[in-house]
Amino acid sequence: MVQGKISRLSVRDLRFPTSLGGHGSDHTDPDYSAAYVILETDAEDGLKGYGITFTLGKGTEVVVCAVDALAHHVLNKDLGDIVGDFRGFYRQLTSDGQLRLVLRKVLCIWLQQPFSMLCGTMGQAGGKEEQMLMHGYPAYTTSCAWLEYSDDMLKQLCTQAPKGGWTRFKVKVGADLQDDILRCRLIRNMIGPEKTLMMDANQRWDVPEAVEWVSKLAEFKPLWIEEPTSPDDILGHATISKALVPLGIGVAIGEMCHNRVMFKQLLQAEALQFLQSDSCRLGSVNESLSVLLMAKKFEIPVCPHAGGVGLCELVQHLILFDFISISASLTNRMCEYVDHLLEHFKYPVIIKNASYVAPKLSGEAGYYTEMKEESVKKHQYPDGKVWKKLLTAQRN
């Protein structure tokens, strides 16, 4: 039972220099970062809410300011009142700007209950809950083929990954067609014809260019092309989706879609074959759940986005809920996994045989992203130890 008033909200600008190794690179060279928020109550029960909003480095300070500017909506609010009318709280927050970040923290205090909270009453799941606890949820890896990785690194990672059970891979494309052909051929030859390959263009092309470019990569049999054009171009995705039907290539989109209305239109326009909701981009669990329900209505598989910091830790709960309580299917469903920065979390996701292991019924089962204090201290921007050293070196 939750108790107490929200007595303290802290927010910090955390950045991890992933650009130095090309990790996460597509047409950007991101430093995986986050506005990291902690909510505390006066209940003295030790419960805290930890959460993030994923950013790519520059501009995280803007998100931090937004949280500070809107903190008054939750401070000194009674937690019991909030969870007693969560819909009302949700509407209050989301009607007043980007409060998804703060919203997630409140949820996180509330949901620091065992994993069963996410899938209703234990045992009502008809064996699906046991299936997840036994086998986990299928994943695919993006960590083998970021755009900035050298061919040697590609070869090394694509050799190792199948030994770890990986059978589904995503490669970044869209910068240079000839380079794409070489890299896709390299990967397809290494993983073999039976394994699943997806391609991600990160919004690079306009519509005709997307159709033409993907047609030239069709020989590598991608399951989907991800974000072939601007995520705002819903009808553009519908055009691309229709044009690629003869090639048997689906369209995947969603990591940049910030609300359920956008997904509604993508589904109604038949603009996607794979829905990639992002647990940070959407306005908290409320919005994620409505998107999962819409995807079920349209019978479109949800393959959530998780290429970032802390996204895997959040999305693992949503995919389990989707399978156990909504979709009841694993056909064409898989969740993204990236293996960067897990060491900074108190309860990092666990992957076994290329599947997300369901969090056990302990502290780790909560919907939250508590980081190790040492990591927070070192990666706080710009005065944490990591950034002091990097910024000094850049100045000299």
Ligand SMILES: C[C@H](O)[C@@H](O)CC(=O)C(=O)O
């Ligand atoms: C900038 C991010 O790393 C992006 O490339 C991730 C992404 O598109 C994905 O994981 O999909």
Ligand SMILES: [Mg+2]
């Ligand atoms: Mg992507």
